[in-house]
Amino acid sequence: MIESLVPTIERVRHDLKMRDVTVVRINHVSPGFASITFHGEALADFTSLSFDDHVKFMFNDANGEQVRRDYTPRRFDRDARELDIEFALHGHGGAAEWARNATVGQSAIIGGPRGSMILPLQMDWHLLIGDDSALPAVTRRLEELPAAARVQAVLLVDTPDRRTFATQAHADIHWVASEDELLQVLTDLPLQPGAGLAWGGGEAALMARVRELLIAKGMPRQAAKVSAYWKRGVADHHERLD
Incomplete structure (x- = not known):
């Protein structure tokens, strides 16, 4: 680990x-x-x-x-x-x-x-993962991260909706076009040394695979916070998977 x-x-x-x-x-x-x-x-x-x-x-x-x-x-x-x-x-x-x-x-x-889960800003590195449903949360997070923060983001978003983020952090954005590509990028992405925090939001089945992948790579369970923002075939779904 x-x-x-x-x-x-x-x-x-x-x-x-x-x-x-x-x-x-x-x-x-x-x-x-x-x-x-x-x-x-x-x-x-x-x-x-x-x-x-x-x-x-x-x-x-x-x-x-x-x-x-x-x-x-x-x-x-x-x-x-x-x-x-x-x-x-x-x-x-x-x-x-x-x-x-x-x-x-x-x-x-x-x-x-009804409540807030406040994730610390002062970490050695941050990893953000999501599909287009997570774009508002990712955008807000990148805006609030401090100038010294190091962050990588892997985002499954169609080309017309990809955006330029306003952030002071040192951000490396990976845009992908499919779920398989997102999972492959995460598989190939080395976890940085030090205290890290991963957050994910998106379709339920995809986010379950993201969480499994992060833990298999050695990410502590408490440092991998993943939410299912939506689920195929379900009209109103929101579930925290961590």
């Missing part, structure tokens, strides 16, 4: 609260993603302490039935009472359809987050 210190991870619980919000801005980040800014006085006590947080986004569909989906809080401005959430537009689910048709003034409900 690679000699590595186990990171200290802080878990914080938050009071669950449902907040009424309204769309105030829509920005198309790439062909497949829109960043939608929500405003509401109910956001005055909103808290998101980790890039890994997720909120429950709720809206009524055309049949008047409530749809609930998990999303990453991408950016929060307490003074402005504004919260940004990035939506994938290329899906066939109700949330993607809602985002494609969203207009300024439209209302929704945001619940949570």
Whole structure:
């Protein structure tokens, strides 16, 4: 096993609260993603302490039935009472359809987050793995890492939605085009010496294989934090695999 210190991870619980919000801005980040800014006085006590947080986004569909989906809080401005959430537009689910048709003034409900898993910034190295559903979390993490941080990212994202990240860290980004390529890059990628931390987010079966691969390479289980953001054939799925 690679000699590595186990990171200290802080878990914080938050009071669950449902907040009424309204769309105030829509920005198309790439062909497949829109960043939608929500405003509401109910956001005055909103808290998101980790890039890994997720909120429950709720809206009524055309049949008047409530749809609930998990999303990453991408950016929060307490003074402005504004919260940004990035939506994938290329899906066939109700949330993607809602985002494609969203207009300024439209209302929704945001619940949570119920808790935060705060991963330390001061590590010898960081490894981020994900598909396009993890892009908002990866983007937020790269923004918050300090200038001295060393980070590698392996990301399964279609070419039109690949983006330039704003980060102070020393970042090495590996874009891949298939699950097999992602797993091969991870297999070939040597783990760096020292205290490292790996985080992954994406499709359930792929992330289970990612976690198995990391542990087989010698990564301590406590240092490999992997979440299933979605699952093929399941409408609303979010599961932590660590």
